[in-house]
Amino acid sequence: MTDELLVLRCRLGEREALAELVRTWHAPVWTYVRRMLDAERADDVAQEVWLAVLRGLPRLKEPARFAPWLFMIARRAVANRLREEYRLAATAPEPEEGPADAADALVDRAEMLAGLSGLPPAEREILVLFYLQDLPVEDCAEICAIPVGTVKSRLHRARRMLRDQLVQRGFQP
The missing domain is CATH 1.10.1740.10 (RNA polymerase sigma factor, region 2, helix turn helix motif)
Incomplete structure (x- = not known):
């Protein structure tokens, strides 16, 4: 339905x-x-x-x-x-x-979540909506009340920031 x-x-x-x-x-x-x-x-x-x-x-x-x-x-x-x-x-x-969330006990998952939580709220929000909720860019723009181009630039910046944080923690790109 x-x-x-x-x-x-x-x-x-x-x-x-x-x-x-x-x-x-x-x-x-x-x-x-x-x-x-x-x-x-x-x-x-x-x-x-x-x-x-x-x-x-x-x-x-x-x-x-x-x-x-x-x-x-x-x-x-x-x-x-x-x-x-x-x-x-x-x-x-x-x-x-x-205490730490028991669901986050897996090392890779914990590192990813730590990297995600270390992002500024605007960038974290875009990553969560786009990748974890599988929403299209247009819906992300509507939800955040920003232009589609801003969503795309925040996605780009957020991916770069997350990658940099994970690399600093020892993960390979």
Whole structure:
């Protein structure tokens, strides 16, 4: 069943349609949020995303464009969380680091994630959307509210930055 049809069914009040949307899109949304934040915060932000989706579905103008709309909501939720944390960090002492995520135990995966997390948010976001969420450049541009050319230049810069970080850690290009 298409996302468009599920959105239309959700608007008609069908709970099963909403459950199907969540089943289909929860993992991609959580993965996107997880790449932008740590696992602990990702759960909370992903829940905020689904609440925003539930509230916003009646106002979605183009149900066929559900995926870009969903990731725009996720992007906004991540940005709001980071903004709030930066604001709190300016007034609070340095936070202690928690234990490492068990899913990141594999060395190569941990190195890749460390390299990804070391990128500036704009470049990290583009890599996550394009490579990990398999979204086309045009959808990435719409989600980030930037021109397609800017997406392409950020992708180029982000790949170069990630490669440089991995090389510094001893990985071969």
